Amino acid sequence: MVVSADGHPAQQFHIETQVVHAGEAKPRYGGAAVLPIFQSATFAYEGELTYASVKYARCSNTPNHTVLAAKIAALENTEDGLVTTSGMAAISTTLLTFLRPGDHMLTQTALYGGTYDFVHKDLADLGVSVTEVDIAQPATWQAALQSNTKVFYVETISNPLTSVGDLPAVASFAKQHGLVSMIDNTFASPVIFRPADWGFDIVLHSATKYLNGHSDLIAGAIAASADSITKIVAKLNHFGGSLDAHACFLLHRGLRTLVLRVRQQSQTAQALAEFLEQHPQVAQVHYPGLPSHPAHKYAKRLFEEERCGGVLAFELKGGVEAVDTMFEALKLPFVAPSLGGVESLITRPSSTTHVGMSAEERQAAGISDGLVRLSVGIENTQDLTHDFEQALSRIL
Template sequence: MRDSRIETMAVHAGERSPGPDNSVVFPIYQGTVFRSEPGESYHDIQYLRLNSTPSQAYLHDKLAALEGAEDAVATASGMAAVTTTLHALLKAGDHLLVGDVLYGGTHGFLTAHAERLGWTYTFVDPHDPASWAAARRPETKAFLVETITNPLMRVGALTEVVSFARAEGLVSVVDNTFASPVNFRPLAAGFDLVFHSATKYLNGHSDLVAGAVAGSAELVGRIRETLNIYGGSLDPHAGFLLARGLKTLALRVRAQNANAMALAEFLAGRDEVSVVNYPGLGDHPDHAHAKALLSGFGGMLSFRLAGGVPAAESFLSALRLPAVAPSLGGVESLVTRPALTSHAGMTPEARAAAGVHDDLIRLSCGIEHADDLIEDVSGALANR
């Protein structure tokens, strides 16, 4: 399946043919315990917390195939994916290089917990490779960035991150949640590990919370053993829903890409809008290299309205189709103010430094018809 196109891989990769009892759809193995085989090591025992049951193995195979990885593991949330990965890579005394614009949960984890774990970290500008060497220390072990940052949709110098990490002997890690493997395949670009909040695009239906990590068998093996100890395993039923969602990933993401592009172009031409953040626009600061790196610019955009917070609140109240709600990546459009949701855990000063202004609006485009979304947004702008 690795030579197939992603639409075909999403449907068929990882499938058992024929499935148990000749099933076409792989069943849910709800059981937590299975018979042990003589000589099995602890981490090879089939047990739900050890991420080794038939349902989990099936899902891991599918995730690995979509990322072009040797191995993958699913976790109970996106935060479980990133925190377990960092716990597997870092020990007390180690140092991490990390992009200076992060998902609020990742930022909060580092700022609130790294010190007591004995880790140090340095925020670096992922667009400024010349600055990275000065931030690197003898105890630096990894370099963590995001493919498309939340909520300003910046795309860093990802090729340079890979080259720098490789030259310096660091493990390169990327959060590919906003891009999905449809728009960017980090392992093919040279990253060592890729993780996702699978709650978003990988699942795509706003009905489960999950995470995923993929990479080499050696690195994912370390992560899985750490996950086994911390207990952040994914429930079999949620895993079944995630595997089902993956089958339509390419179709959904391409529709979302197209809707986001149409809305970004529409908003960019409106007097009521002061700024639009979308890498598909020619005036976006990262457009040129994003175009070279990505197969699509994603389904996420953000913007600010003339009139500040009052205008933003009036706009949100006037929308008919997108629900005002956190999260993203589902088939339905969602809209939120990140200062109140994804980045609420940051201090006002940290948000301001990251460009996450109180009036910033983030829109996750679903798979509705683009004309209907534009009509709705246009009406909300007129009635704000």
């Protein structure tokens, strides 16, 4: 059950209404229509009985934190929520909450580069082992299960190849074997997919991306049961990954336009994917909205209104040299890492988001040096299509 900032159950409105009204304090602080920035590290003691409940900014329980967490929990349809200093803070803190030395975890192949490094290097240093599985092949998971397996970790839409697996089967398998199911929902956002509705225990976000949507802050978010959030908060309090008040304010503001942005971005991404798939300079397009994509059947079944998000990837027949030519000729997309902003962003994952992986690891994950990842903004669809058309025409 989702609760609002005043402790009362939140009514289940449609998501367009939730992004505006869910979690807001009642009565509003000072009658303000917009939640003020509480620029205070500490607050008056009011008889709190536990360390985590003492009002202190590092404990992520100021008014800016609690209203924002309640809104995110409502959007993901979970009991509780939490915001952190970055997506990696959310991911690493959550994994360290539920894993101990000697434990084992399952992950999908082709994780986001930062997550891949953390799981395969940092957790390995702490004595946690990992086995990668194909999340489109549930029949293979049992063989990867060990007596010490504790967590099954996946992404709704993988970064950067936009693959989608049998997500309901992941949640069901985890529940059947007593595992904690965790899913990075960054690429989809709750506008497209609500993992908790399909049985997932913990939902993670790089809130830097779609939840905020304006490329002006770094933040993470976690949505889960009240019990799980209590455990994660205890760990976060010690690690110190609490989001500052001003970043909370910006993320709170960005969330209010989430639905409008994601729907526009998904619509344009679909159009661009269809255009690029037919272009003679393009070797392959990775976007689950395309019938040619291996995960198209899952996207049609799982995603709201069959929208597949604003990120697509593609490869040019001319390789890296052709990519460089296209990058120089593009007028609208900004060549930079990250995604989910109102402006279109384009990058080569092998040199940015996944540069921490070795060449061999990238090759095994299907990430070629010439792979391009495009995060579609809210620009006019026709303008973006024409821009790619003229840029691709420059390739000899």
